[in-house]
Amino acid sequence: MKIYRESLEKMIEITTEYTSQTTDMTIEKTVYDIIQDVIQNGDAALRAYGEKFDKVTVENLKVDQADIDKAYDSIPEDLKAALLKAKANITEFHAREKEQGFVDMDTPGILRGQKVTPLKRVGLYVPGGTAAYPSTIMMSAIPAKIAGVKEIVMVTPPQKDGIAPAVLAAAKIAGVDAVYQVGGAQGVAALAYGTESVPKVDKIVGPGNIFVATAKRQVFGQVSIDMIAGPSEIGILADDSANPVHLAADLLSQAEHDARARAILITNSEDLANKVSDEVERQLKLLPREAIARPAIEERSFIAIMDSIEDMFTLMNEVAPEHLEIQLPDPVQYMSMVENAGSVFLGQYAAEPLGDYIGGPNHVLPTSGTARFSSPLGVYDFVKRTSFMQFSKSRLEELAGHITTLARTEGLEAHARAIEVRFEK
Template identity: 60%
Template sequence: MQIIEDSLDQLLKQVAIRTNAVANREEVEKSVREIIANVIKDGDQAVKMYEQKFDNVELESLKVTQREIDDAYEATDDTVIKALELAKANITSFHQMEVEDSFIDAKKKGVIRGEKIAPLAAVGLYVPGGTAAYPSSILMNVIPAKIAGVSRIVMVTPPQKDGLNKAVLAAAKIAGVDEIYTVGGAQAIASLAYGTETVPRVDKITGPGNVFVATAKKQVFGQVDIDMIAGPSEIGVIAGSQAVPSQVAADLLSQAEHDKLARPILVTDDRSLAEAVSKEMDRQVDLLPRKEIAKAAMENEGFIAVVDDIDDAFTLMNAVAPEHLEVQLPDAIEYLNQIKNAGSVFLGFSASEPLGDYLAGPNHILPTGGTARFFSPLGVQDFVKRTQFVSYTRDALKKEKDAITTLARVEGLEAHARAIESRFDD
């Protein structure tokens, strides 16, 4: 990968250019708008028409039977089932710590105030087809929803000529998906947002997908809630002289193999480490089945920045706001305070990023493209809603009556003032 050695200011400028590149795709927007309108109008019939058109599949029924799911589970290798079960246990124990409590406050005489936290009623999970159908992502989407208490979890995934991926169906069974439909693309998102005769309308749609899926999610936002729009995978590694080049290189490649636009970034204060990692990546990448993808990512988006000291490395990484951040430094946990923007953080020499993709328990559905500035990993919090409530006695209201009517009248909202005063007309 390209090694850049420059002042922090110059590096920050380069990073800013990279993260601001967001394409505006008017044509895609238009055809997605049309697909959504047709699914609203014609329901299942429109969905089947689009499946024929885009996936070249003639569907009789959209629903995957319990039998198909059970058969796929039986056909899945036992070591895979066991690995999925271990992952489920770790993901569950981590996400249980995210559960928020309702609260109630009765400190003031005659006044009750509170906030009730309740699960969404139904959520939809989009699972891409082909090689991007990841069993691990099903666990990451479904388990937090289950812990939140969502009672209807609906999965959609494009039909596949040779049948659905068996490990995906096994993971859906293990995670506790309630129903599965073979619908893909924008038509799947439209179905979940508005409902068809077969596919139920849900309250929130999560899961990654291609540009049509992402655009459709953005368009239905407001009709339903959505998770963030996922971009290409990113890994940032901050490493000092004690890091092992072959391990740093392997970790960078683990994300580079995802996508030609994936972004592997190393920031180090050690020029010789930079060179050793670069050399190791060139050596290792040729041994990978997905070497073409990984090489493209290294060339398109990857870089190694050499900075003056480790504080600069954190400043630069905070500007990148990477999806994954490894801190390969001694006593890595002590840097937690310096990490401002990152989705998921891997501390120390042994916390290799794929540990988080599969097993440690934190979520792997994470903010990308610099959005870790404001977005968070998918979690239990994404599958609940809050409802606030107040109760005032007439005496309690009387004490605050004048303040309310004063503010209402300053805002020119006379009926607001009168609603309060109507309690004291007699």
């Protein structure tokens, strides 16, 4: 791994080069045409794209419940046990995210507040092939269920041999109500606008390739979407008390996701930097996914040696990593210094894969520096709020003059009159 020993300013510059993103108009147009086609032609368009892009002829877009039940029965017992334990832990953590709304009754004559209502129907996008992760289905559907969403539907690209049993089993365990075999931009369009088979939803969540991400951005406004997912990253803050074998393994666990993934170690120990670099190389050679992890490690990842713990945190907050491991003694004390991160793993035994699967917190996290402004997927993503107010005649009268002043300043005469008619003799 590349090791930098530069000033904080220089390192911030190096780091931020990676994070700017813009749209690509060719892909925008392709996706636009697919969405229009799905709006016009519904199921027929979905089947045609299945033939064209996935090379699969799909008769029934909706997967039979019997096939889902069969898949559930067919998976190994240890996998079933792991999925059920994951469900329990994810549920336990996310139950604490549930929000209540509030009411303000402190002033006589005024009632004000906010009501929290679950979304009615939500759509999950689940990528196909090797990127079809049962764990992501759990992480997406369980918070929606806790929020009180009535119907959770899932779309995923059709596969020659049918959808993977582990995927269908996870959907059943997580409480998904229906699975449709349609992927790509057409899957997103189907969820946003509805077709004969696929019901229109209120929100679409889940990761996907550039076509899926672009489609989500285009349908935003017609429906709600979660954050646009980019390549994954892990940041580790460690000093010489950390174990280089563990750190190398954790860096590689992120690098094996994607050739564009990033693994970043920031430390105040030159000795640790060298040991981790050597250890990454040793472990990398042993990995089945070396071909994916190597470009991620060599081209996108680095180790930075800084002078102080403060500088280490300042730089890491610029990275705004999806996953942040703090492998420093007594790590909880540093939570106050964390400004931008999706999920923080504290100490030697909170290895990043614990969070990917079963620790409790969500693994759908802001990537590519978007932790600056985004949150982990959570129960709060599946509700909306409605404010309300009731004022007595005298409470409105107290404010009437202010309202008419503001309305007339803005040139909105009818606004002023709507108040005045209430006090006319």
